[in-house]
Amino acid sequence: MVNSIDIHNVLFRRSRRTILADVSLSVGAGENWVLFGPNGIGKSTLVSMMSTRLFPTSGTVDILGNRLGKVNVFSYRSRIGLASGALNRDFSPLSDPLDVVVSAVDARLDNYYDAYDSDVYERARCLLRRYGIEYVAGKKMYKLSEGERTRVAICRALMTSPELLILDEPTTGLDLGGRELVVSALGELARGDQEVNGERPGQNGGRDDASGRQARSTILVTHRLEEIPPEFDHIAILGHVSESRARELEAEVAASEEIPADGGTVLNPAPGTIVFTGSIEEGLTSERLSDLFGMKLEVRREPASASASADGGRGREGGRWSAFVAG
Ligand SMILES: Nc1ncnc2c1ncn2[C@@H]1O[C@H](COP(=O)(O)OP(=O)(O)OP(=O)(O)O)[C@@H](O)[C@H]1O
Numbered sequence: 001m002v003n004s005i006d007i008h009n010v011l012f013r014r015s016r017r018t019i020l021a022d023v024s025l026s027v028g029a030g031e032n033w034v035l036f037g038p039n040g041i042g043k044s045t046l047v048s049m050m051s052t053r054l055f056p057t058s059g060t061v062d063i064l065g066n067r068l069g070k071v072n073v074f075s076y077r078s079r080i081g082l083a084s085g086a087l088n089r090d091f092s093p094l095s096d097p098l099d100v101v102v103s104a105v106d107a108r109l110d111n112y113y114d115a116y117d118s119d120v121y122e123r124a125r126c127l128l129r130r131y132g133i134e135y136v137a138g139k140k141m142y143k144l145s146e147g148e149r150t151r152v153a154i155c156r157a158l159m160t161s162p163e164l165l166i167l168d169e170p171t172t173g174l175d176l177g178g179r180e181l182v183v184s185a186l187g188e189l190a191r192g193d194q195e196v197n198g199e200r201p202g203q204n205g206g207r208d209d210a211s212g213r214q215a216r217s218t219i220l221v222t223h224r225l226e227e228i229p230p231e232f233d234h235i236a237i238l239g240h241v242s243e244s245r246a247r248e249l250e251a252e253v254a255a256s257e258e259i260p261a262d263g264g265t266v267l268n269p270a271p272g273t274i275v276f277t278g279s280i281e282e283g284l285t286s287e288r289l290s291d292l293f294g295m296k297l298e299v300r301r302e303p304a305s306a307s308a309s310a311d312g313g314r315g316r317e318g319g320r321w322s323a324f325v326a327g
Contacts, residue, residue: 002062003065005025005164009024009059021245029217030217034228037292050219051082052077064214074107078106080162080164083170091141096137096139124159133148151178187229230320233281234278241270243270245270284321286323286326289323299322299323
């Protein structure tokens with residue numbers, strides 16, 4: 001069984017700016033990860049690589065055993081479910097939301113051919129129902145509220161029962177009920193509860209199945225700790241590279257552009273890199289988050305709920321997370 005994601009020593013530059021440097025990350029099959037870090041640090045850029053929409057400037061990215069740049073991404077993109085603001089902007093405003101969900105089957109953005117079997121539409125409707133928006137079928141994307149569009153994007157991401165599920169700030173625009181619906185659905189997905197997400201046994205509900213597909217891994221990008229489902233037990237935290245490394249990278253750019261290192265360059269923020277990977281309990285500490293955001297923060301975790309304890313906790317060490325300015 002291959003890792004779902006293997007990123008090795010990735011560097012990413014755009015417009016003479018180094019956005020990511022020295023990034024390495026491995027996500028095993030069946031693991032549930034949070035990708036966390038401050039605004040503008042490069043989380044969405046990394047997500048674009050994980051979802052095969054962006055290639056690194058250097059370094060290697062292997063997704064479900066396929067190396068970016070070596071294997072045609074369309075041959076495996078439908079095994080990856082993505083919901084992100086960037087993808088949302090690519091959907092045609094005139095599309096029927098039901099078609100947007102169904103289009104995931106071919107990893108396209110719309111259903112141009114209307115050539116799917118009725119059970120494909122039934123699954124899409126089942127997902128829309130699950131996320132409380134069955135009524136949007138037959139409407140147009142541009143008429144939906146932000147929260148409804150977010151829910152459509154989540155349904156689309158789940159449509160193929162993907163082996164790699166990537167959700168970049170999936171609760172944007174959702175009301176409290178919508179947010180809790182998504183958090184509990186993510187928890188259920190992480191536990192491999194298939195029927196609640198419209199999957200039949202053998203449709204990759206978190207375990208290896210007979211068809212040879214591997215157990216689903218999930219990457220959740222979020223700024224809000226309270227939106228991390230208790231079942232997510234790994235975290236990758238992005239922060240800035242050290243000052244000396246940032247200067248080295250600026251000098252590299254200047255040298256490659258044949259301009260003086262101290263002239264003509266814009267003062268960019270230091271590139272992002274992964275400053276912690278591992279267990280969420282060890283990663284999400286008050287000290288680390290205070291360092292990351294430059295303010296004194298206190299991180300808390302609720303105890304595991306009574307119901308989680310009653311069913312053995314299923315590996316959960318605690319409940320929901322939160323963070324506030326210490327005071
Ligand atoms: N195509 C591009 N050309 C130049 N700069 C870019 C490009 N794409 C992203 N950036 C810059 O790269 C940095 C990282 O952006 P990214 O969207 O990945 O950050 P993020 O961590 O997801 O931020 P946020 O938490 O605010 O969503 C930002 O400063 C952004 O302006």
